[in-house]
Amino acid sequence: MAEQHEKALVPQIRFTGFTDPWEQRKVQDVADRFDNLRIPVAANLRVHGKTPYYGANGIQDYVDGFTHDGEFVLVAEDGANDLKNYPVKCVNGRIWVNNHAHVLQGKAGIADNSFLAFAISQSDIESLLVGGGRAKLNAETLMSIEFRLPCLQEQHQIGEYLTRLDHLITLHQRKYDKLCVLKKSMLDKMFPKGGSLYPEIRFAGFTDPWEQRKLEDYVVVSTAKNVDGRFNKEDVLSVSGEYGIVNQIAFQGRSFAGSSVLNYGIVNTGDIVYTKSPLNSNPYGIIKVNKGIPGIVSTLYAVYRPQDNVHTNFIQVYFEQHERMNNYMHPLVNKGAKNDMKVTAENALKGVVTFPSREEQVIISEFFDRLDSLITLHQRKLELLRNIKKSMLDKMFV
Secondary structure (H helix, E strand, O other): OHHHHHHHOOOOOOOOOOOOOOEEEEHHHHEEEOHHHOOOOOHHHOOEEEEEEEEOOEEEEEEOOOOEEEEEEEEEOEOOOOOOOOOEEEEEEEEEEOOOEEEEEEOOOOOOHHHHHHHHHOOOHHHHOEOOOOOEOOHHHHHOOEEEEOOHHHHHHHHHHHHHHHHHHHHHHHHHHHHHHHHHHHHHHOOOOOOOOOOOOOOOOOOOOOEEEEHHHOEEEOOOEOOOOOOOHHHEEEEEOOOEEEEHHHHHOOOOOOOOOOOOEEEOOOOEEEEOOOEOOEOOOEEEEOOOOOEEEOOOEEEEEEOOOOOHHHHHHHOOOHHHHHHHHOOOOEEOOOOOEEOOOOHHHOOEEEEOOHHHHHHHHHHHHHHHHHHHHHHHHHHHHHHHHHHHHHHOOO
8 A cells, every 4th residue: 555655646757867756745835925025017107128027817018127036936816817727937037026926936945946837737726716707816725735746856857848848839839820920911912902903012023913803704613413422421521711621520520411412512622612601700701722632512512613714722812811701702792690691602703803814823822832831830839749748747747
């Protein structure tokens, strides 16, 4: 029994050289609290400077002066945005803290601040909160939280490892955010607006004005149906604003198809699909290109084939900007009582678009394909790093 108890006091994953069991302590045993130095300052009274001004959820502003100088652990007192992932952060240097975050500091020779922050964040803080809408973590409750900790050297290694992981997550988050901002900007500046036939930003070698024509001059309605039963429910496709045209079962975990899919429309690779249902920022639906394998869609979708004068991926890029999509569809769509789109597949093509030559369409599409690949790359790295951190927080602590 004693051996079993000792095993329970060591983590599943551990740095080499550490074998001692962890000790159970309260926050008050290993850290001091410096809430008495906090000073809240109304936004209109703050003197702008370089010192980060912290509230419950992190940095709110930058001010002149400071309330604390050193390495501290900030824990939201009240007003936390996310009660499941409660705001706990280790900070270093001169900071200004208002009255919505507790300020802790590990006792010298006993607790490492980085480790302390991760250990507290592992506690079930949500169950300790009191009050209604603005749930509060009382100081006494915080200081009474129990957790287990190893020797100072092991704490330091764990804290350092997880901090490096956090820095990597922040790095990829910033890269992802920058790429998303760049894409949004390019979707605006690489396409003419306000009746102009010339975009603000253009690839070298292209000078001709873009053409204003009806969309029906570039794509035609596809009438191909699954009448021979070549496709089944496993081949049903869905249209996602973020991921484009995807397999319904792979994307949503199940098929929403009816008892028969014989009347479903066939969507070949390169075909264009318009979903006639509101989606987030697109009250008139979205248009996407099938970049994957062929499949089928329900009769609620309109399916189109590209003509020779258009690069199919350019259609998706063109309509990816919410404002451009909404402005195009708004005059063509009548909304029904249930917010459904009253527009035929043919009438959805009657609007005017402004397209360049096919050669320029190809280059623009390839640029956005590369941008999308970079965005996806950083998104996947972010997901991977977050999963690693979640696993490590679970396995490196008792």
